[in-house]
Amino acid sequence: MTDATLDNAPRAFVRTETLPQQPAPLSVAGPLAWIHANLFSSPLNAILTLLCIWFVVVTVPELVHFYILDAVWSGASRDACLADKVGRPVGACWAYVADRFQYFIYGSYPIADRWRVNIVFAMFALGVVWLLWNRAPLKRIGVFYFFVILPLSGFILLLGGDRAQGLLRFLILLSFALAVLYLVLSFVPSLARFWTNPALLAVEQEAPPWKRFHGAKSLILLSLVVFGILAILDDRIGLLRVDTGLWGGMMVTFLISAVGIVFSLPLGVVLALGRRSRLPIIQLLSVIFIEFVRGVPLITVLFMANTMLPLFVPQEYSPDRLLRPLIGVALFASAYMAEVIRGGLQAIPKGQFEGAMSLGLGYWQMMRLIILPQALRIVIPGIVNTFIGLFKDTTLVTIVGIFDFLRTVEATLVDPTWATPTTRTTGYAFAAVFYFLCCWGMSRYSIAVEKRLAAGQKR
Incomplete structure (x- = not known):
């Protein structure tokens, strides 16, 4: 074979170095791809996205101007929040919130x-x-x-x-x-x-x-x-x-919600186990209590706790006016919690019960060590949802004369010292921020617990 033939013969080449990694196309990964997949994936999504953008453009600048840029942050009386007094457009009157902040926290506590x-x-x-x-x-x-x-x-x-x-x-x-x-x-x-x-x-x-x-x-x-x-x-x-009639503000809101949350979970567990009990009398009593409480609104429970509860005990042992709604809220929340936990118990496979019994565990040992930990992990979203609803329902205690946080805000709105066109809007905005931060905090913590326990993973 001649040298010319060797030069014209095909040769194979194997690369010894890898090529550098190339970025994904913009249509597959990146901001444009995310926008297309999540915001404009269909004509309906595109219309909804444009409507949301229009709503944000129309409302957000006005809210920013009212609550931040044109807001009044300091002052000693209503004159600081009146446009004709300050000579400019006036937004939210945060000076009123600062002046009444102590009352919002403690109520009339000395x-x-x-x-x-x-x-x-x-x-x-x-x-x-x-x-x-x-x-x-x-x-x-x-x-x-x-x-x-x-x-x-x-x-x-x-x-x-x-x-x-x-x-x-x-x-x-x-x-x-x-x-x-x-x-x-x-x-x-x-x-x-x-x-x-x-x-x-x-x-x-x-x-x-x-x-x-x-x-x-x-x-x-x-x-x-x-x-x-x-x-x-x-x-x-x-x-x-300090008489409980002087208590109010955030103190009472946290007190009622804490008592309801702390007592509703163990009572809910007991009621859920009672409803699934094989003893007819225990099952019947649990069903009657749960269905009766869930069949009436919280306002009715509060009225009954405030007016009917003192009738069942001697007058010298009559519960305090704040203790009555505490009992009513705790019992009301426990009925809803019982159904949430019962859903978790029903989601446990039968093999878990059989495996626990095969180990020689008694009923309470089986529930404490095997069943309840799994059931509670499954229903974490439902439990936290009940807690959030309970926290917001504490505002209903104003019906029976308890000054919770929202009631203290409403009480200051009739104060002539801060009677301005923007006082009411500012007070309710402050209350909305307070409830949102508390509920958002509980929600974020529940998400963190779910991730830690891997409760949301698909099997």
Whole structure:
């Protein structure tokens, strides 16, 4: 074969280096592709997108001008929010919100005692962070703090008076008694064993009995510290009684919603299990309660709690005017929560029940360890949705004369000191922002919990 033939022969070439990665076409990935796929994927979507753009262009600039650019941010009276007084267009009167902000938080709670409300707010924030933060240490102590220490401390601080002082003394004595009992159970058995047989001391040092009560020691110590601080405050400053008729504002809104949320979940679990019970009497009572409460509006429940509940108890034991709607809201929310949790229980495959029973678990062990954790994980969206609805329904307590946050806003609208054309709009806008931020926060946290527990993954 000649050299010319070799030169004209086909040759194969294998690339030894990879080509650099090329960006995807604009029609497949990128902003243009996202806009086409999500906003203009069909004629109907294109029309709806254009209508939304038109609505935003028409309304947003006006809202920005009214609530931000032309708003009045400082002032001592209505003159600051009147156009003829300031000589320019006037928007939202945020000076009115700033002037009445303390009333929006505390209602008519005495100014000299509002430090007590601030302490309860701080304790409540600590308890919420302790429970909801996934990496928070000592979770069991946090649960005890939130469900036992916080309610008792809040009652003592907010109400005050002889009844609260009596409860505080009882709690301190009980804590001391438990501390003494702990010391007895911790050290007396060790001393007794040592005197009877000193050789057992080494065994006691390896596994001392007080290790069994390590959790109880932390709970007793926490109770002594918290209630001891309250006793010092009562002795130095004094906790005078503040009638619940003076409570109002955000304090009452958070109180009613917190009580409803805390009590509705465990009551809902009990009612859901009762409705699925094989015992006819328990199932019948659960069904009657759930269907009766769900069949009437919350306003009816509040009226019954406010007017009918005192008729079933002696007058000297009549519930407080604020305690009545608290009970009504908690029972009302628990009925709806029961149906949400029952839906989660029905979604659990039968094999989970059979597997738990095959392990020899009893009914309550099976529910606590196997069934309920899965059911609650499935219905996280429904639970949070019920909580959000409950938080917004707290505004209905104004029907029975309770000054919640929205009622305090409405009460200030008739104040001649801030009677302007924009005061009402500003007050309701502030209330809308408050409720939105609280509900949005609960919603975002539930989404984070769902992602962490992988509750929304498709199987």
